[in-house]
Amino acid sequence: MSNAYIALADGRVLEARARAPGRTRGELVFTTAYTGYEESLTDPSYAEQVLTFSYPLIGNYGVRSERFESDSVQPRAAIARELTDDVAEWLATEDVPAVDHVDTREIVTSVREEGAMACGIVAGEDVTPEDAVAEMEACKPMSDHTDIGAQVSVSEPTVHEGGGEADIALVDCGAKGSIISSLTERGADVHVFPYDVTPEQVADVDPDVLFVSNGPGDPENFVAAQAVVDAFAGELPIAGICLGQQIVASALGGTTEKMSFGHRGVNQPVQDLRTDRVVMTTQNHGYTVADTGPLEVTQVNVNDDTVEGLDSEELDVITRQYHPEANPGPHDSLSFFDDVLALADDRQPIAAN
Known part of the structure; x- marks a missing residue:
């Protein structure tokens, strides 16, 4: 050799x-x-x-x-x-x-x-x-990769049909395929947009939920995705996973920070603060939410108390730092996708501009 x-x-x-x-x-x-x-x-x-x-x-x-x-x-x-x-x-x-x-x-x-x-x-x-x-x-440094979204995102909008139960506008910042399949398996049609999508492009499909995906790099470099979240906050239910949680928090007035070595594996324990239940999760991230802004911390990492879940009933926001879809890993938190579809059921019409 x-x-x-x-x-x-x-x-x-x-x-x-x-x-x-x-x-x-x-x-x-x-x-x-x-x-x-x-x-x-x-x-x-x-x-x-x-x-x-x-x-x-x-x-x-x-x-x-x-x-x-x-x-x-x-x-x-x-x-x-x-x-x-x-x-x-x-x-x-x-x-x-x-x-x-x-x-x-x-x-x-x-x-x-x-x-x-x-x-x-x-x-x-x-x-x-x-x-x-x-x-x-x-x-x-990872923060210097300002164009990293272009490496991992779709270049043109695509649609993954799941039965028409709901329309999900997914901002692709580097989405894992199993996130999309977890939504389509529950009957949702997923409209996948590039990481630099505009609010106007999202509004054109009249979605029931705005979903921000996982992805690589510094969340502060995903300026367009933050702008989309800001544009629809309070008017459209919003969900996010991993980088998506960081982008949503940043867009709503929170802050993020780089971790020393991050969380990467399939055995990260997460505690739900409302039920005290602990589940094992799959994770892959090097940044975390430091200041949550108007969002409520609902889940934390048992090992280091970092933010694992954010919710807001007022804004119809639900995000998770870990990967509920796993692949690989435990399926303890797959119900997150049911919660996302429940947001779609509760959706109110977008106010006219």
């Missing part, structure tokens, strides 16, 4: 085994999920990041496209203790560098102690540690 090197912002360069060749850079993060590598590797929320798997063996049940959350691999590169040939060949076909035979425990510990950091990876023939360092030094 050919050489590979991983350069970290803390000054270390780790040697690894190349499984899929290439040179790239990104923010180094990790997921604690034991399964679901196909879903994780196709999750648009990993755009511009280098994904490390903490579970040691990745690929032990093959690669099946029906599990994909998008049309392509989304992280800039993948790191594992051991990658099977199936996964390595898939990543090579996608031109995504992949390495293994590295101590992923050391990488995960470094990210937990020092936070998500810039990373450079080179894999293949004739690569050097200096090549990896050069890639790392060219890595931009």
